[in-house]
Amino acid sequence: MAVLECSCNSEDTRDIEQLEARSASGALRSSVELLLLSKGPRGVRMDGPATPSALYRMISIPEAQEIVLRETIPLPAVPMGLAEGHNYILAQNVLAPEPVPPFPASIKDGYAVVSSDGVGEFEVAFEALAGSPPGKLQPGTVAYIGTGGALPEGADAVVQIENTDTLPPGPDGKKRVRINKAARGPGDDVRAVGSDIRAGQVVLQTGDLVGAAEVGLLATVGATVVQVHSKPHVAVLSTGDEVVEPTTKTLGPGQIRDANRAMLLAAACGTGAQVTDLGIARDTVGQLEACLERAIQAKVDVLITTGGVSMGDRDFVKPLLERHATVHFGKVKMKPGKPLTFATLDTPGSGGRPSRRMLVFGLPGNPVSSIVTFNLTVLPAIRRLAGWKEPGLRRVHARTTAAIKLDPERPEYHRVTLHWARPRDAPEGHVGGELVAVGTGGQISSRLLSMRSANALLELPAAEKTLPAGSVVSALLISDLSGMPVPQTPAGTISAS
Ligand SMILES: Nc1nc2c(c(=O)[nH]1)N[C@H]1C(S)=C(S)[C@@H](COP(=O)(O)OP(=O)(O)OC[C@H]3O[C@@H](n4cnc5c(N)ncnc54)[C@H](O)[C@@H]3O)O[C@H]1N2
Numbered sequence: 453m454a455v456l457e458c459s460c461n462s463e464d465t466r467d468i469e470q471l472e473a474r475s476a477s478g479a480l481r482s483s484v485e486l487l488l489l490s491k492g493p494r495g496v497r498m499d500g501p502a503t504p505s506a507l508y509r510m511i512s513i514p515e516a517q518e519i520v521l522r523e524t525i526p527l528p529a530v531p532m533g534l535a536e537g538h539n540y541i542l543a544q545n546v547l548a549p550e551p552v553p554p555f556p557a558s559i560k561d562g563y564a565v566v567s568s569d570g571v572g573e574f575e576v577a578f579e580a581l582a583g584s585p586p587g588k589l590q591p592g593t594v595a596y597i598g599t600g601g602a603l604p605e606g607a608d609a610v611v612q613i614e615n616t617d618t619l620p621p622g623p624d625g626k627k628r629v630r631i632n633k634a635a636r637g638p639g640d641d642v643r644a645v646g647s648d649i650r651a652g653q654v655v656l657q658t659g660d661l662v663g664a665a666e667v668g669l670l671a672t673v674g675a676t677v678v679q680v681h682s683k684p685h686v687a688v689l690s691t692g693d694e695v696v697e698p699t700t701k702t703l704g705p706g707q708i709r710d711a712n713r714a715m716l717l718a719a720a721c722g723t724g725a726q727v728t729d730l731g732i733a734r735d736t737v738g739q740l741e742a743c744l745e746r747a748i749q750a751k752v753d754v755l756i757t758t759g760g761v762s763m764g765d766r767d768f769v770k771p772l773l774e775r776h777a778t779v780h781f782g783k784v785k786m787k788p789g790k791p792l793t794f795a796t797l798d799t800p801g802s803g804g805r806p807s808r809r810m811l812v813f814g815l816p817g818n819p820v821s822s823i824v825t826f827n828l829t830v831l832p833a834i835r836r837l838a839g840w841k842e843p844g845l846r847r848v849h850a851r852t853t854a855a856i857k858l859d860p861e862r863p864e865y866h867r868v869t870l871h872w873a874r875p876r877d878a879p880e881g882h883v884g885g886e887l888v889a890v891g892t893g894g895q896i897s898s899r900l901l902s903m904r905s906a907n908a909l910l911e912l913p914a915a916e917k918t919l920p921a922g923s924v925v926s927a928l929l930i931s932d933l934s935g936m937p938v939p940q941t942p943a944g945t946i947s948a949s
């Protein structure tokens with residue numbers, strides 16, 4: 453992970469009018485402003501007032517997610533070495549150039565035999581050890597063979613050592629063995645050529661995530677350099693006059709420590725993205741614009757801001773994006789996260805280079821709103837950039853354990869910890885279970901404790917009613933479930949149905 457520190461806390465306090473005046477006189481020529489001059493048909497305005505936030509159409513979350521993915525183009529493929537390729541998405545199919553195993557290989561330590569020779573006493577003609585070239589076996593003799601050893605020519609099966617007794621050497625000093633239990637026939641305890649992987653078989657496909665096992669497969673077929681999608685470069689910026697560094701020992705009047713930046717940098721890091729910390733911007737157009745410029749200069753693929761996207765007269769993020777980018781939406785019917793804003797900013801390439809696109813997510817300042825909207829929109833975009841075919845959160849169903857009052861207007865993403873438990877009416881000792889959703893306490897969007905240990909978001913519809921305990925509700929997974937509480941049952945338990 454590369455971390456580039458770049459704080460934007462300059463003392464620049466230009467307001468919108470000053471900016472507009474300087475722009476009109478041609479005094480500003482930063483890369484942000486040059487972008488303005490090269491804007492496309494849906495591009496930005498430098499003249500006229502910003503769209504008041506109240507004027508944004510409130511769209512649904514599925515619509516918002518569709519827009520985000522529509523505007524997100526996977527990053528180009530790059531060659532990557534075997535070890536570094538871990539956790540990348542393949543941009544090519546990988547074929548086996550030869551069969552695995554490439555020779556008939558013993559499955560056991562024992563004796564290579566001619567299966568029709570059956571039981572009896574045999575001379576051990578030679579040793580066929582793993583890694584050695586196979587010898588040639590005559591009928592009526594056997595060869596000692598190790599697991600993975602190449603079956604000698606003439607042999608057609610292996611008898612494991614447990615089914616043999618070592619005999620004293622013969623008068624000629626040759627080793628001898630008694631086969632007590634014959635091979636069941638040709639091929640017994642032998643891996644045939646290509647039985648694991650056929651020659652030419654596609655072992656990995658475009659779009660596959662390279663986990664540890666996939667690295668092993670690449671190594672097996674000798675694919676030491678493969679094409680993978682680049683990982684995006686993500687920058688995170690906090691905004692707000694009240695927001696101070698987490699290192700602040702004593703908070704001044706009205707100050708709060710910046711929770712969002714560290715949290716979102718951690719979340720972005722968790723995707724494998726390269727991350728850049730853009731610091732905290734004060735609520736001034738000048739500082740925000742300077743940070744936007746930094747992000748462009750640093751060639752980030754995804755810029756995440758938090759705060760300043762709502763209705764206040766110091767909420768400058770939307771107006772800034774309206775001026776410098778194409779804003780696709782600025783209000784989403786969801787709780788938390790209503791003022792979620794999404795824009796794209798295209799930088800034209802020069803000297804034959806392709807143009808770059810920066811996705812900009814203006815997340816709400818409330819910490820829970822910022823991490824919930826990250827999971828629902830930013831994460832899928834990061835995954836799509838990195839080449840994921842199915843970048844959305846995985847949906848499961850879970851039973852609620854308490855009554856939940858629904859929001860009458862906005863669908864709510866209710867934070868829960870999923871457990872695996874016996875169904876409610878199941879008798880003691882019942883094998884199998886279902887997902888049970890335990891709420892994380894007060895769900896107000898400022899209360900970050902509601903995200904603590906949350907591994908899923910219940911998708912609650914907007915309605916004028918209370919959902920009774922025991923309802924089955926769809927839930928989106930926001931963390932891997934391997935740490936999920938699970939009642940202990942003996943290993944290998946099988947349900948008797
Ligand atoms: N008149 C209206 N006011 C608000 C509306 C509305 O529709 N009409 N929407 C509310 C909703 S919903 C949300 S969510 C918030 C979002 O506001 P902003 O995105 O503009 O965020 P701020 O006002 O800057 O901050 C909100 C809240 O979060 C705290 N905060 C901000 N940054 C951080 C940070 N980095 N770490 C921790 N906490 C942070 C900030 O102090 C505020 O308490 O708007 C409602 N208002």
Ligand code: MOO
Pocket residue numbers: 786787788789790791816818821897898
């Ligand atoms: O939508 Mo806001 O995120 O409810 O608090």
